Amino acid sequence: MKKNIIHERSGGEKNPVGVEVARLSKNFGGQSVLRDLNLSIKPGEIFVIMGPSGSGKSVLLRQIAGLDLPTSGAVRINNHDPVEPDTRDRFALALVFQAGALFNSLTVDDNLALYPLEHRLCSRKEIRSRVERALKILSLENATKKFPSELSGGMKKRVAIARALVMEPQLLLYDEPTSELDPVMAATITEIIATLKNEFRVTSVVVSHDRDLALTIADRVAILMKGQLLFVGTPEELKQNRDPAIVDFMNPQIDLKNPRYLKLEAT
Numbered sequence: 001m002k003k004n005i006i007h008e009r010s011g012g013e014k015n016p017v018g019v020e021v022a023r024l025s026k027n028f029g030g031q032s033v034l035r036d037l038n039l040s041i042k043p044g045e046i047f048v049i050m051g052p053s054g055s056g057k058s059v060l061l062r063q064i065a066g067l068d069l070p071t072s073g074a075v076r077i078n079n080h081d082p083v084e085p086d087t088r089d090r091f092a093l094a095l096v097f098q099a100g101a102l103f104n105s106l107t108v109d110d111n112l113a114l115y116p117l118e119h120r121l122c123s124r125k126e127i128r129s130r131v132e133r134a135l136k137i138l139s140l141e142n143a144t145k146k147f148p149s150e151l152s153g154g155m156k157k158r159v160a161i162a163r164a165l166v167m168e169p170q171l172l173l174y175d176e177p178t179s180e181l182d183p184v185m186a187a188t189i190t191e192i193i194a195t196l197k198n199e200f201r202v203t204s205v206v207v208s209h210d211r212d213l214a215l216t217i218a219d220r221v222a223i224l225m226k227g228q229l230l231f232v233g234t235p236e237e238l239k240q241n242r243d244p245a246i247v248d249f250m251n252p253q254i255d256l257k258n259p260r261y262l263k264l265e266a267t
Helices: 057-065 085-090 108-118 124-137 153-165 183-199 211-217 235-240 244-250 260-266
Strands: 019-028 031-041 046-050 072-077 093-096 171-175 203-207 220-225 228-233
Touching: 019 057, 031 057, 031 228, 046 057, 046 183, 046 211, 057 072, 057 093, 057 171, 057 203, 093 153, 108 124, 108 153, 124 153, 124 183, 153 183, 183 203, 183 211, 211 235, 220 235, 220 244, 228 235, 228 244
Parallel strands: 046 203, 046 220, 093 171, 171 203
Antiparallel strands: 019 031, 019 072, 220 228
């Protein structure tokens, strides 16, 4: 079973961090998934990465989290390699997995407290305080004794975010946080991400297909297609962009007389 990969730096004021991606490429066997990416994410911003399924978004997120080695190029968090243990000790990073990755045998309360307790990141009193604060922020006080199987999809997403907040992260990475949610709950999660930016002074990197999320709360948006960056800019600049591939992705037209699935089968 996966654990949420979260690390906290030792001591000092926790400021949001910046991320630099330089000539990053990632191959799996003979398949090129990321191709010579260059990207700069500013401290404290909400940076949304969008693109079609299979374009390399989640692979890029794992590179930023230091979970995979690049084939070539580099990722740096405040000039430090995220793969190195020293970086994980220096900075507080948290990854919210798409499926939540909660421990089914633990209650909500125990899911939040497990990692800091196991790794003795701070005192039990401090961990208790952080857990209670995260539960309150995410409106989960009445769910502390429930198990994941007793939670709705939206509540599982909130618990996964709350677990990350216990670490008081400087960099918070979200993998499809609004997927499989109804429109109202997707809007709720979007509001939470925006609120946490100021509450925790955190840099947020969000992989998402959610156009409403990207256009509403992002400081900047990147469009990734076939492993390459087609666009990086503000939501307003994205709305103005007239690249046919980007326009089709952001505003696909349903054409029953000439359905696109026939074109997919022919290519």
